[in-house]
Every structure is written in C-alpha cells, then in structure tokens.
Amino acid sequence: MTKIDRRTERLTDALRRAGVRITRQRAALLAVLARAEDHPEAVELHRRAEAQVPGISLSTVYRTLTALEAQGVIQRHQFAGTPARFEHTETAHHDHMIDVDTGEVVEFANDRIERLQAEIAAALGYDIVHHRLELYVRKKARPGTDQG
C-alpha cells in the first residue's frame, strides 16, 4: 500500500464515518487531495478533479472540502490576499512561510515556538484552541545578486 493510497483511505474513511456517500466526484477529489504535495486552492482542486470526472461542479468541491474539514482530515488555510488553500492533515502540525514575491508556501515546524505560545496563553489564563502563524517572507538578497 502506497503513501497516497493510505491517505486516500484516511479521507474516505472520514467521510464514511460522517455518514456521507462516496460518489464518483468525491472519490476523485479525495484522490486529488491525497496526491497533492502543495497547498492548492479550491479552484485548482476542481481543475485537477475534472481530469477524472469531467462534469464535476465547483459547488461539489466546496461542499466536500467543508465536510472533510469538519472531520479534521484536511485543513483550510486562509493566507493573506488569496482564496483559501487546502492540505490533508496526515503530516504533523507545522506552520507556513509565504514568499510574498512568488506566492510559494514553505512549511516549517518549531517546538520552541509552539511551547512559547502555550506559555503565553497560560500566563494570561487561557488554553490555546488553535493558532495561526504565518511568516510573509522574501528571499534574502545574496551578495553579488541583483534582483531588479
């Protein structure tokens, strides 16, 4: 069983558990999500799913994404100035850097930051339900490189 099969199964099971039917269009979207290594937006997922199910509608994509998110098997990221982007949650928690020039998304994880956040919240009498940490970045100018 490949990594992508395992992911597809995880997504499929989550929907089954939620009592929703696995239709042709849903199966296609789940496969697309399982295969995705990037952070595509709904329209892009729709585009990719159309390869398998030509007539699939964007509403169906949105509806299924909402269901998957509710089950916690995918995450919706609302980065600044773009439509929401999606990714499966098979990988452990991480945060994101967004290259402001290219739009590229780079993942990172840092335990110290996670712990500090929890400490800060605790000190003020709160527990963290979830958080959002996004670094909007630009490639460091390497000496001798002129980026017009």
Added chain:
Amino acid sequence: MTKIDRRTERLTDALRRAGVRITRQRAALLAVLARAEDHPEAVELHRRAEAQVPGISLSTVYRTLTALEAQGVIQRHQFAGTPARFEHTETAHHDHMIDVDTGEVVEFANDRIERLQAEIAAALGYDIVHHRLELYVRKKARPGTDQG
C-alpha cells in the same frame, strides 16, 4: 496635548503627507480611530463616526481606512471568521489572542517569539516582511467553576 490629540495628529499628518484633503468625514474617522482602544471593524467605525458626521457613507470609511493603512499609521487585521478589524499603530508591535467564545481580543508581545521567527526564516534563506501570529483561545477552566 493629550494622548488622543497626539494620535489624531499623527493620522492627520499621514493623510496630509499622502496629499489627501482632510474633510469633515475624514476628520471624524481619524478622531474615532485615535480614541479607539479596541479593534473595531469597519462597520463599527462607521457607526462611531456617524455621531460626528450623520451622513457619512461606509465607502468613505473604507476608502479612508485603505489610505491610512497604505501610510502605515493603522493596521488591518484579518482574524478568522470576522470582517477585518483596525487599530492605530501608535503602540509597538504586538500579536493577538482571540477568545473563541467571546470574540474578545487580547494583545501580547514576546521578544523571544519574534526572534525565533526571524531565525527560522533566516535559516531557510528568507527575511520576514511581516507576519501574523494569532492564538485562538479559551478561558482556562478554573477548578470549582462550571462553565455550561
């Protein structure tokens, strides 16, 4: 000169510098912003400004907010699931905790987190342009307190 006068002046000067006229409606909004100690959304700012200039339109509020943001004298925060919220930038950089139950916004600042962020970006070859750190939190259950 009071703190609020100073803030109003800062906002006014920023607009003047940008070559825009200080009209009745803008003056009202600037005063509202200078006076605000919370993180109001556009509609709320509009509501407050109407006290001074009854006919002021929401478009004018939005247009002025956009101009002020472009000058860097106010900040626009896009918290999850709510319209944008605004605050003047007289105070130093800080991040936010949002109480998921009440919507209350609590500010905090932490140098260690700021430094860690810069280090993480640097290690991957990036400089941070700006960032977003939001903790969505819930009041810690105090022992002996039942929150239905």
Added chain:
DNA sequence: AGGCAAATGCAAACGATTTGCAACTGGATC
C-alpha cells in the same frame, strides 16, 4: 422494479469590500 434520502449541477444569494460615476466640495487663483 420501487422508494427515498443523499448528492449533484446550476444559478442565485451571500457578505465584505471595492469601484464607477455624477454631484458636490474646498481651496487656490484671479
């Protein structure tokens, strides 16, 4: 086959924000 709830595609609604435009300033210039 028959029945029924769930899912689909489409078009229309949504909510926050932006924009086009004609009417209206507010200053500067005479």
Added chain:
DNA sequence: GATCCAGTTGCAAATCGTTTGCATTTGCCT
C-alpha cells in the same frame, strides 16, 4: 467674491470567494 478644478462624496452596482436553494439525478436498501 466669482471662477476653476482636482479631490471627495454618497449611492448603486460590481467584485470575489464561498455558500445555498432547488429541481433533478443517483446510489442503495427492500
């Protein structure tokens, strides 16, 4: 103070991503 003109206003309409209503289709169970 009349004139001029670019900047500003309020309004309505447009925008964009996303959600929703609805008539039709589908998938499953009997």
